[in-house]
Amino acid sequence: MVQFLVSSILFVLLSTPAYTQSTHWPTPIEFINLQNPFPSNENSINNGNENYQLACAPCHGTGGLGNGPASVNLNPPPANHTSKYVQRETDGGLFWKISEGKGSMPAWKTSFTEEERWNLVNYIRTLADPNSTDTLPRTAVAVNRMESSDDNKSQTTSSQNNKFLITGSANTEVIADGSMFNTWNFGTGFQPLFLWRPSEKLFFESHLHLSVMAQEPESEHAHSQGTQNSSGESHDGGHATSGAEIMLGYANLVYFPTKTLTLTAGYFLSPMGIFTERMHPEWINRFPNTPLGFGHSGNYFPESDIGVQLRGTLFDSDYFEMIFSGFISNGPALIDTGFYAGKLNYSNLIDNNSSKAVGGRIGFIFPSISHLEIGLSGANSPIGKHETNFESVTALLSAADFSWTTGISSLSSQLTFRGQLSSVTVDDANYFIPASYRKSVKPEQKINDSTYTYQNKLQMLFFQASLRPVEIMNSFFKNIEFAFRYDQIQLPEMALWSNSDMRLAFGINYWFTARSLFKISYQTGEHKNLFYSQWVIGF
């Protein structure tokens, strides 16, 4: 454990400089001595302030300190306009930089008139802080502008007509027993994402998961339950994953028939709720593992499904948006015999019946309330195998989710909440009692000596919050994020595979870039405690 902690800390400290880019930005000589034709009067400063708050503040901050909400993800970071370093720049130099942009700073010459840009210069002058200690030497070395534009050209020409992109993430992790710290294991994963856009209206996307897992807590939870009751019975569906795994996350064709509709066909991420579709990538999930009941195997809620999907925007205004995703798919299959009878198998690649699952999600977005999003999902899925007693058995899946990111000015922080309540209700069905479990089935569940039934409903819940002080000035602490998660699962109480768990997880994450971070979390649960750390690189 000590070895791991030491190596983790070293890792974080050593990795930070690797993500930092040069901030050198010289002004061409002809602009250095350019005079500001607009005097710095009230009208000019007011106009400058107005446009500054619109266009500059998101990155440079409302007070120009370089600490706007978007600043944390930009490399190099936005300049501090109050600093001597910026204020030493000539008016002409500031005007040129506002006009042309560099790196992630846009060229504002297309958006603002010349007068408006000079007004911005006048406003930036009012931000000067005489006590600023930021006195880095001004990079006033003139450069040949032709030279720099040649560089730009060579960079973009090489990638022209590039309609194919491989991106994704890689991660490596350590999972330790959180009570004894006597066992710990390494794991690693690589999730390439293949994106291909052959034309304006056509698109293909596919995601692979390649991993060597030390331990998968969620599936182990299902597995350990099976082991406790095991007496030579075959347990379908409750796989624990260990060892190498190669999995197709999704692979689907996309067609954009109109400006607001998207038609998808193939193996797609289930739009039920928000975790699977929006939060599962390692660089988006604030914790190294999934909430209870989710995951690639042993999951109790759909992950990917084969079928067709129609998505789009129903209503779009400045105050309210409504989005939808509707699908027809193979849906899950009912496991109808053995220990796991009544459980759903979500890897139903060849449908076990002719009826398809129909479902979808409707999302309500409130842009004026920091883009609060509330979603409701439902799916009706015939799950029984064709030409068996279970043919008419249907499952009803539902989920309610929400997502909200807001700024807290008193803490100079950004706070993000996400949550999802999911449930699966399966019609009552009569299952054969497995020979080795006759004593486990309660008398009130028995239909006769050989069959039993039970109320088959399961529920999962997670709620998470994360806080990151994005607007504080310290470049180390602004990359630290505190995360909290509560999750629980309640499997059908009378099922042989019944189980329940409730966990609390606390995490500290360090962000290197917008898509690369180091996570450490401690999780306490009813069955075990975990210490989990993970390093993720988005590329």
Place this chain on the structure above:
Amino acid sequence: MRYIIFFILAISVILTNCSAPKTATESSVDNQQLGMKLWLQECQRCHNIPDPTDFNDAQWDVIGAHMRTRANITDKEMMLIIDFIKGANNQ
């Protein structure tokens, strides 16, 4: 239940094709500023705001299609965001 879902889907398609255009696009705010606003808002619905210099223009075009699919944003919103990003990734 299935009929309800079919009904919702049908209504969705009808509404989609007669939904009101976004009022902001009609205002005087220019596309670059609108694109920046959407870049700040839409990306954060799921993940951190990306650095425009992370990918080149051609790559952002491909990512735009991916995000239009995943985040249910309209073609217009996707174009505004990607155009803003392209304007902000001059190396």
